[in-house]
Amino acid sequence: MTTFAKELGIPFFPSLEKILTSPMDTALICSENSLHYDYTLACAYHKRHVIVENPLALKAEDAKRMILTCEENGVKLFVAHPVRYAQTIQDLKRIYEAGELGEILAIVATNHGKNPGGWFIDKELSGGGALLDHTIHLVDLSKWLFDFEIESIYARTNSHNYDDIEDSALLHIHFTNGVFMSLDTSWNRPDNYPIWGDAAMKIVTDKGTIYVDGFGRRADIYLENKPAMNHLYENDMNTTMLADFKRCIEEDLPAPVTGLDGLYPVEIANLAYQSAHTKKIITLNR
Structure with missing residues (x-):
């Protein structure tokens, strides 16, 4: 890690305490999922704004405590839901709000990706596999784009490579307005796939x-004697999201993706795991 820091010319801190006593105002937490809770509370106690990678936490109660602790210490809590910032999703939101999309009847959603490896496949550190990793974005979009409320969830999981963590999952979601959504969250893209995967909806x-597709519009490129390539030609959604978060910190504006936004998909993912374990439909009590 010190070599990496030297190559990029950035400061390296040997401990969390050293980081939190440095003259920074915001921490970006990209750690293992299991550490989001501890790191967020530590940052809040040191009066540092917090940007947390999704999922916000592994348990809903932990997420609620994180939200409350940040509020009590007067710091902003941002949750990384970058797919909201994709140009394709922004265009969809504009079309829907203008009434041009029509009445939605059903959604076929996919959040496919490559197996991330590393701590993602260590259940103690990640908290779950493909279901947790890839449920977040599309569940968030169903709420943020359309204001749909979930009525019930049925989920099944499978694992082709591991004993205690799933690498494929399928969710069937019914909303209170009668709309139905299927969501495939599998790590089913091979390592040589041109891009990471997708975050897509057929509405x-x-x-x-x-x-x-929340990954954006792209050109597929095929050259003789070379693997297929994809060229994404819109602004990177992560860069756009972080620029917006930075602006909100500098101008003291409300967080555009709040702790409550992060709590919601954590609750849904946990209910999906409950459904997968019991093999029963879980109905939400709201």
Whole structure:
């Protein structure tokens, strides 16, 4: 790690305490999922704003404590839901709010990806596999884009490579307004796949269908004697998200993706695991 820091010319801190006593104002937490809770509370106690990678926490009660602790210490809590910032998703939101999409009847959603490896496949550190890793974004979009409320969830998981962690999962979600969504969250992309995966929705409406991929619009490139390549030609959603978070800190504006936004998909993911374990439909009490 020290070599990495030297190569990039950035400071290296040997401990969390050293970081939190440095003259920074914001911490970006990209640690193992199991450490999000401890690190967020430590930052809040040191009066540092917090940007947390998703999922916000592994347990809903931990997420609630994180939200409350940040509020009590007067610091902002941002949760990294970058797919909201993809240009394709921004365009979809504009079309929907203008009433041009029509009445939504069903959604076929996918959040496929490559197996991340490392701590992601250590259940003690990650808290779960493909279901937890890839449920967050599409569940968040169903709420943020359309304000849909979930009525029930049925989930099944499978593992082709591990004993205690799933690498494929399928969720069937019914919303209170009668709309149905299927969500495939599998790590099913091979290592040589041109891009990481997708965060996509095929939306069926009374006017037809529309397909949107949160990874953005891209060109597929095929060259002789070379592997297929994808060229993404829109602004990177992570960069756009972080720029927005930075602006909110500098101008003292409300967080655009709040702790409550981060809590919601954590609750849903835990209910999905409950469904997968019991093999029963879980109905939400709201």
